[in-house]
Amino acid sequence: MDFSGLKGIVKHITQITDTNEEFECAEGKSILGAMVELGRKGITSGCHGGGCGVCKVQILKGDVKTENMSRAHVSADEAASGVVLACKAYPRSAVVLTVTGLLHKNIVRGANAKSSK
């Protein structure tokens, strides 16, 4: 069931350029949390605490609110240029992102393999 037409929860579309996927994310949920809840796999799911770094993405378009992210995985320069951990990024508008995390190659390879079948 989709109750989004009732406008009870504010949701924004997140688009992953690497896999051409789109999904809706409520403002109260992290991009990674919403993706995992919907059973999607475009971004690698790890600790969901901003600590392990596997869900590192680059925001290409749109605004996100962020929470604590490990400096071991996102430097100050990277953060300034829109690099975030998807588990600690909450959309405030429609978002377009590209995956830069640990298993990026595997995911893109997996998605390509799937689409070529």
Add this chain to the structure above:
Amino acid sequence: MGVMRIGHVSLRVMDMDAAINHYANVIGLIHTGTGPNGEQLFKGWDEWDKYSIILTQSDRAGMNHVAYKVEHDADLDQLSEKLQEYGVKTTMHKAGHLPDCGRALHFTMPSGHEMYLFAEKDAVGKAVGVRNPAPWPDGLKGTGAHWLDHVALACEVNPDKGINTVAANHDLFRDALGFYLSEQVLVGPDADIRVVAFMFRTTTPHDIAFLPNEKSGLHHISFFLDSWHDILKAGDVMAKNNVKIDIPPTRHGITRGETIYFFDPSGNRNETFAGLGYLAQPDMPVITWDEDQTWRGIFYHTGEAHAPFTEVIT
């Protein structure tokens, strides 16, 4: 006697309030004090020493150090000598270097992890006391974890560069610290490369585990619960508190432990596990898992890969 058991783990957390809530109300540890640098100290209700968890504020997650308790203060001098004979640099710190502890012997493992040995720590007693005690105390929160049981460290293994710090840590712990090997995973064409080592000083299957990874870090810290039903209830506690579960309740082949894995608010992996598996003894024949049975050893029921479990560390 040398090393007795795990003493504590010092963790880095990025949001201290969230971490305190997690370890106090979700794991169910008891807050026992604040260290000189603002560290937050916790113990399980069944532990008697003042703390087994130290939380420190940081801009990243992970482990600062792990500490093991030795029986006698003089053991520290003997073990320092053994470590130095082995070629490991040691530093003996004065009492108070670790909060509420006596002398502390520091060294760095081949994997890069920091470790302390200590003989004395302030004792505050079990929550049920020692005179005609009840089997459990009232007012436990969350999972009601008994004690910090062990730590599993991700250790750099890179065969192409000839790096295997699982094997190097194992050899050091065996030869200098008197740890015994309970279970291992052997890989390679001759099945002679040790890439997983579970080691003990108590009578349980592991007091420390060394697991392979591209780089070194913390794999998990583990707390003890009584029974399989407690593991199920721990799952309920995680769901109630919106805690990210890594692995829902299941059983390991290695150690036979009944287990659930989840993450603290900074992403440090926690385990609560039940069942002591079996009685580990110095003369127990070592258990070996073959390369093609590794996932059966990790998740006994499915025997299937779950990449985040082996790849995600802090």
